[in-house]
Amino acid sequence: MRIGMTLIAAGLASAITPAVADTWDGAYGGTIVSTYADGRVVDVFVNADHSYSITKADGTPILKGTWADANGQSCFSQTDPPAPNGKPVCFPVKEYHVGDTLSGADPSGSFTSVIKAGR
Numbered sequence: 001m002r003i004g005m006t007l008i009a010a011g012l013a014s015a016i017t018p019a020v021a022d023t024w025d026g027a028y029g030g031t032i033v034s035t036y037a038d039g040r041v042v043d044v045f046v047n048a049d050h051s052y053s054i055t056k057a058d059g060t061p062i063l064k065g066t067w068a069d070a071n072g073q074s075c076f077s078q079t080d081p082p083a084p085n086g087k088p089v090c091f092p093v094k095e096y097h098v099g100d101t102l103s104g105a106d107p108s109g110s111f112t113s114v115i116k117a118g119r
Helices: none
Strands: 031-036 041-046 051-056 061-070 073-080 089-092 101-106 109-116
Antiparallel strands (some): 031 041, 031 109, 041 051, 073 089
16 A cells, blocks of 8 residues: 655755754654545654654554655655655644644545644
8 A cells, every 4th residue: 555645855854944843843752643535544653853654543554754844844755665756745834733633635645634642
């Protein structure tokens, strides 16, 4: 299953600024639960080292990648396995916290997400 949630941007890491370096600080140690339009559910884990991983709801690993902030965007780039289209999935830069919701789309479909406490 290719969940191309290519969280966030190769080449953008060098453009991180202190003002936006903690975009996902409120999600560290938490779980971003993403539900796709077709009903699939995945768990996204965002880390302070600018890595992330996605698993199926049962904990089966799906993919890994990196994230970075630049130009008002927080972008996730899939690295393992490489993204089929090579494009990152981006969200507006803001300080994300437990309880926040967000939506987006990747090559496998559109999704809505909520940040929950705990892994």
